Structures are given as C-alpha cells and as structure tokens.
Amino acid sequence: MTSKYQWNNIFLSIMVIALFIFPFVTDSRTWTILLTQIFIFSILAMSYDILLGYTGIVSFGHAMFFGMGAYTTAVMLDRIEPTIGVFVLSIATGMLITGIISFIVGLLTLRLKSHFFAMLTLALSGLFLVLAEKWRSVTSGNDGFTFRAPEFFKDRMMFYLVVLVCMVVVYFVLRRFVQSPLGHVLVAVRENEQRTKSLGYNTLHYKVIASVVAGVVASLAGSLYAISLRFVNTSVLTMDITLDALLMTIIGGVGTLIGPIIGAGVIELSQHFLSGLAKDYPIFERWIIFFGILYILVVIFFPSGIVGTIRQAFHKRKKQSVGKEEQSNSEEL
Amino acid sequence: MTSILKTENLTIQFGGHIAVDHVNFEMPEKHFKSIIGPNGAGKTTFFNLISGELKPTEGKVYFKNEDMSRFSSVERTRKGLGRSFQITNVFPNLTVLENVRLAVQSKEKIRYQMMRHFTSYPSLIQKAEELLELVLLRSKKHAIASQLSHGEKRKLEIAMLLALDTEVLLLDEPTAGMSLEEVPAILDVIKQIKDQGNKSILLIEHKMDMILDLSDSIMVLFNGQLLADGTPGEIMENETVQNAYLGGLYDEHIAKS
Ligand SMILES: Nc1ncnc2c1ncn2[C@@H]1O[C@H](COP(=O)(O)OP(=O)(O)OP(=O)(O)O)[C@@H](O)[C@H]1O
Ligand SMILES: [Mg+2]
Numbered sequence: 001m002t003s004k005y006q007w008n009n010i011f012l013s014i015m016v017i018a019l020f021i022f023p024f025v026t027d028s029r030t031w032t033i034l035l036t037q038i039f040i041f042s043i044l045a046m047s048y049d050i051l052l053g054y055t056g057i058v059s060f061g062h063a064m065f066f067g068m069g070a071y072t073t074a075v076m077l078d079r080i081e082p083t084i085g086v087f088v089l090s091i092a093t094g095m096l097i098t099g100i101i102s103f104i105v106g107l108l109t110l111r112l113k114s115h116f117f118a119m120l121t122l123a124l125s126g127l128f129l130v131l132a133e134k135w136r137s138v139t140s141g142n143d144g145f146t147f148r149a150p151e152f153f154k155d156r157m158m159f160y161l162v163v164l165v166c167m168v169v170v171y172f173v174l175r176r177f178v179q180s181p182l183g184h185v186l187v188a189v190r191e192n193e194q195r196t197k198s199l200g201y202n203t204l205h206y207k208v209i210a211s212v213v214a215g216v217v218a219s220l221a222g223s224l225y226a227i228s229l230r231f232v233n234t235s236v237l238t239m240d241i242t243l244d245a246l247l248m249t250i251i252g253g254v255g256t257l258i259g260p261i262i263g264a265g266v267i268e269l270s271q272h273f274l275s276g277l278a279k280d281y282p283i284f285e286r287w288i289i290f291f292g293i294l295y296i297l298v299v300i301f302f303p304s305g306i307v308g309t310i311r312q313a314f315h316k317r318k319k320q321s322v323g324k325e326e327q328s329n330s331e332e333l
Numbered sequence: 334m335t336s337i338l339k340t341e342n343l344t345i346q347f348g349g350h351i352a353v354d355h356v357n358f359e360m361p362e363k364h365f366k367s368i369i370g371p372n373g374a375g376k377t378t379f380f381n382l383i384s385g386e387l388k389p390t391e392g393k394v395y396f397k398n399e400d401m402s403r404f405s406s407v408e409r410t411r412k413g414l415g416r417s418f419q420i421t422n423v424f425p426n427l428t429v430l431e432n433v434r435l436a437v438q439s440k441e442k443i444r445y446q447m448m449r450h451f452t453s454y455p456s457l458i459q460k461a462e463e464l465l466e467l468v469l470l471r472s473k474k475h476a477i478a479s480q481l482s483h484g485e486k487r488k489l490e491i492a493m494l495l496a497l498d499t500e501v502l503l504l505d506e507p508t509a510g511m512s513l514e515e516v517p518a519i520l521d522v523i524k525q526i527k528d529q530g531n532k533s534i535l536l537i538e539h540k541m542d543m544i545l546d547l548s549d550s551i552m553v554l555f556n557g558q559l560l561a562d563g564t565p566g567e568i569m570e571n572e573t574v575q576n577a578y579l580g581g582l583y584d585e586h587i588a589k590s
Binding site: 205 | 422424431449450
C-alpha cells in the first residue's frame with residue numbers, strides 16, 4: 001500500500017524534474033511551446049476530471065469557465081498594462097468571476113437529473129459564446145484581439161516554467177482535495193447519489209462545491225492559454241474546448257487526475273504530428289476524425305482509460321503475487 | 334410518554350393503487366415496534382414516507398411532535414431518522430470500511446473539510462472499524478463492497494445505519510435473503526442495540542419468531558391499511574390478523590420447514 005504510493009511519488013518526481021530540466025537542455029522552440037500547451041490542457045482536463053471522474057457530473061459547458069479566464073486575462077492585460085502584477089491580478093479576478101458564476105450556475109442547474117443538467121450546460125455555454133460575440137466593445141467579437149504579454153514571458157522558457165509550476169501545484173492541490181473527507185463524499189455521490197443523501201449528506205452542496213473548484217481551475221487554464229497565444233477570440237468558449245477536456249480525461253482515465261495529464265499529452269502530441277503529416281497527406285487534416293475513432297476505441301476497449309487500465313493490470317499482478325492479502329482502495333480515491 | 338414518531342392519516346397513491354392508506358400510528362421513545370404484513374402490503378412504502386424518500390398524497394409524519402412535511406430525506410436523516418434498505422444499497426465500488434466511514438463522517442463537522450487528508454481523522458476510521466466488528470465484518474474491511482456475499486452486504490447495511498447514530502432506526506427486513514446460519518448474528522446485533530436502550534426501533538420482518546422475541550409492540554399492515562396494532566400477545570390472538578395474515582404465514586412457515 002505504502003510502497004505503491006511511494007512508487008507513484010517517485011515516478012512523479014522524476015517526471016517533474018525531467019520536465020523542469022527540459023528547457024535548459026534543448027532550444028527547440030516547437031517543443032517548448034508544445035509542452036506548454038500540454039501543461040495548460042492538463043490543468044483544464046484535471047479540472048474536468050473533478051466533475052466527471054470524481055463526482056460523476058457530465059458537463060458540456062466547461063469551456064465557459066476556461067473562456068472566462070482567457071478573456072479576463074486578455075482584457076486586463078490589454079486595458080491596464082502588460083505586467084506581471086496585472087497578470088497575477090487577472091488570474092485572481094478570473095478565478096473570482098468563474099467562482100461566482102459557477103456557484104450560481106451550479107446552484108440553479110445541479111438539482112436537475114444528469115441528462116437535463118448536461119443539456120442545460122450546453123445551452124448555457126452557448127449563451128456565453130453568443131454573449132462574447134455580441135459584446136464587441138470588450139471582446140472584439142468573433143475576430144478577437146491580440147494583446148501584449150508581460151515582458152517576463154517574452155522568453156518562452158520562463159512561461160514554460162511558470163505553467164509547469166502551475167500544473168504541478170494544481171495537481172497536488174486537487175489530489176489533496178479528492179482525498180479529503182469532502183472529496184470522498186464526491187466519490188460517494190458518483191457511486192450512488194441517492195444513498196449518499198440517505199446518509200444525511202446534502203449532495204447539492206457537494207456538487208456545487210465540485211463545480212466551483214472545477215470552474216476556478218478551468219479559469220486558470222484559460223488565463224494561461226490566452227497568454228500562450230497573446231491572442232483571444234471566441235474559440236475559447238466553444239464546444240471544441242469542452243470536447244478536448246472530455247477526450248483527454250476519458251483517454252487518460254477518469255477519476256485519476258494523473259490520467260487527464262497523460263490524456264492531454266496524447267491528444268496534443270497526436271494533434272501536432274497529424275497536422276504535420278497533413279502537409280504531405282491532406283487526409284490528416286481531418287484529424288478530428290482520428291480522435292473520433294480513437295475515442296470510440298478507448299471507450300470500447302479501455303473504458304477506464306490509460307491510467308485505469310495500467311492500474312488494473314498492476315492490481316491483478318499484485319493480487320496474484322500477494323495471494324489473498326487485501327489492499328486498500330481508498331488511496332486511489 | 335413522549336411520542337418519538339407519529340403518523341396522521343398517512344396515505345400515498347400510485348396511479349389508482351393506494352399503497353399506504355390513512356395510517357395512524359404512534360410510537361413512544363425507546364420503543365421496539367415491528368411491522369408485519371404480506372408482500373406488497375405497503376411496509377417499505379410506509380418507510381419511504383417516514384424517511385422522506387416519497388411525498389405522501391395525504392397525511393403527515395411527526396418526529397418528536399414536529400411535522401416533517403417540509404423536510405427532505407437528507408434533513409430527516411440529520412434530525413435523527415435513520416434507515417436501512419430492503420434491497421441492499423451500498424457504495425458498490427468502495428471498500429467495506431469506506432462505506433461505513435462515509436456513514437460515520439456524515440454527522441461530523443468535517444464532512445465539508447476539503448484541504449486535509451481523510452486519514453487525518455483516525456477516530457472516524459476507528460469508529461467505522463468498531464461497527465464492522467459489531468456486525469462481524471471487520472475481517473472484510475478492505476474488500477470491495479460489490480464482492481461481498483448477500484448476507485455480508487446486509488451486515489454492511491446495518492453497520493452503515495448504526496454509524497449514523499440516529500435516535501430512530503428504521504430497519505427494512507435486515508435478514509431478507511440471508512442464509513439461515515447468518516441470521517443469528519444479525520439478530521444478536523439488533524438485540525444488543527435494543528438492550529443498550531437508547532434507540533427507538535421500527536423493524537419490518539417476516540420471521541415471526543424473531544419478531545415475537547424482540548418487539549414491544551407489533552403493527553400489521555394489510556393492503557396499505559393498518560389492520561391492528563398492539564402487544565405481541567394481542568396481535569397473536571387478534572382474529573382479523575389471524576384470518577388475514579398470520580394463518581397464511583404460519584402455513585408458509587410450516588411448509589418451509
Ligand atoms: N414507486 C412506486 N410506484 C408505483 N407503485 C409502487 C411504488 N412503490 C411501491 N409500489 C407499490 O406499492 C405496493 C406496496 O409495496 P411495498 O414495497 O411497500 O410492499 P412491502 O409491504 O414492502 O412488500 P415486501 O414484503 O414484498 O417488501 C406494491 O403493490 C408496489 O407495487
Ligand atoms: Mg418491502
């Protein structure tokens with residue numbers, strides 16, 4: 001039990017150290033940018049995992065929180081001044097706004113049965129998209145606008161490191177969150193909401209808390225995303241973003257936190273290589289088709305995703321070698 | 334005598350079918366009452382109305398003389414109406430210990446604690462283990478709940494109910510579907526709780542010997558109606574009950590053995 005835990009941590013530490021060293025040993029701009037992108041989407045996918053994997057909430061509106069973060073940062077850097085101070089302030093502001101909005105949205109919608117909830121989130125995020133298109137004075141509509149990033153981030157490596165730190169911090173904070181007494185109630189809600197209620201838990205409170213946490217973290221991802229592009233337009237609020245998060249979480253493994261990170265890596269990398277291939281073979285321009293196929297294959301053959309499948313294999317082996325010695329499942333929650 | 338639980342004309346109708354029909358009953362504190370009645374009599378539905386899982390078409394439930402109408406099932410549990418389910422209802426993919434720990438945790442303030450590891454509260458884990466010990470399930474604490482035998486799941490269900498530490502315990506056929514060897518252990522647990530003397534217990538059961546052994550009083554439901562309510566002796570002698578129900582049940586009992 002402990003040793004499995006330790007292995008996990010050792011593996012993680014090695015990965016993180018390697019990623020920290022990476023920009024110092026390479027001067028590949030492409031890879032630095034690609035990895036930065038992966039870290040940003042890892043943060044988004046982890047936030048989605050809190051909803052989907054831990055609480056069992058299927059939301060089709062997660063992009064709205066990502067987009068709010070992106071717009072808040074873009075607008076503030078553009079209107080005030082492109083400094084680190086404003087950058088930090090914009091992240092905090094974005095989180096505050098999404099916190100409030102996800103709280104209200106959650107309170108209003110999470111009472112509904114899950115399929116109605118899913119539809120409503122879809123409608124709401126559509127509403128925010130339209131709002132961003134129409135509110136031209138702030139968002140410049142569909143076309144969006146470019147803005148200057150703080151001087152500090154001119155160096156791509158600095159930005160890479162900041163985003164990496166954000167991802168690592170988010171991972172540890174969310175891991176602690178899901179292993180807390182409250183986090184375990186979220187899992188109970190996922191497993192059997194009606195039973196959780198009959199134990200005296202007000203499950204609405206818990207679902208709202210999960211959606212606020214997920215929303216706030218998604219907003220952080222959105223803020224970082226805007227900086228990485230130095231540009232924002234309404235694409236940050238589209239269904240594509242939500243689907244990316246969904247795909248990454250499912251492919252990597254729901255309810256694992258580490259899975260969404262791996263999922264983000266797999267998706268971003270294959271997107272990169274497929275669009276590279278598309279230069280020679282136009283069929284690969286339709287990479288979205290490949291993801292569709294990949295998605296279907298994963299759902300059919302590896303319903304618990306990459307991390308889930310590895311864990312199961314690990315458990316089987318361990319069970320065989322240790323015989324009937326039981327092991328705690330709770331660590332994984 | 335203060336009444337802990339009372340219903341007034343409690344009624345629920347599903348389409349044209351009246352499953353619980355104007356039931357008036359009252360139960361004093363620290364009392365042990367059993368509910369008997371044939372399959373489909375409305376016993377589980379009666380529990381669902383008390384615990385708030387279903388809303389009555391008519392009538393009211395009082396807990397400590399307070400009208401429960403406006404309280405959800407969650408609030409009723411928090412006030413002190415705990416129940417177990419006839420059809421086993423646990424968290425299938427969590428461990429046995431975690432199932433009970435979650436139940437223990439629900440009455441603690443830290444149920445909203447989100448920044449500390451759950452193992453920082455060892456007293457909750459210890460309480461859960463004690464309850465598992467009580468229902469003879471401690472050796473299975475790390476097993477995944479869905480892998481338990483039926484009888485073991487019933488024991489887990491009871492441990493979860495006890496973990497809530499509510500004043501009223503609504504037990505819906507705790508021994509249903511258990512093998513004969515498993516029944517005495519559960520009976521023993523229920524006896525122990527009764528003997529501790531600080532709970533009010535409402536038990537639905539079909540096993541007459543068990544009911545006669547435990548109950549201070551018995552109520553009989555038949556077609557949703559309260560057919561009789563009295564001491565075990567009164568119920569056994571009641572002719573309507575004999576004709577409507579007990580006769581048949583005893584025949585069944587004899588046929589089985
Ligand atoms: N949600 C529901 N919708 C429609 N009918 C219902 C519902 N719940 C119960 N009933 C009906 O109400 C009647 C009483 O059911 P109930 O489960 O309360 O019986 P019971 O006395 O607990 O029986 P058993 O001894 O088999 O557990 C049955 O005819 C059942 O079909
Ligand atoms: Mg029943």
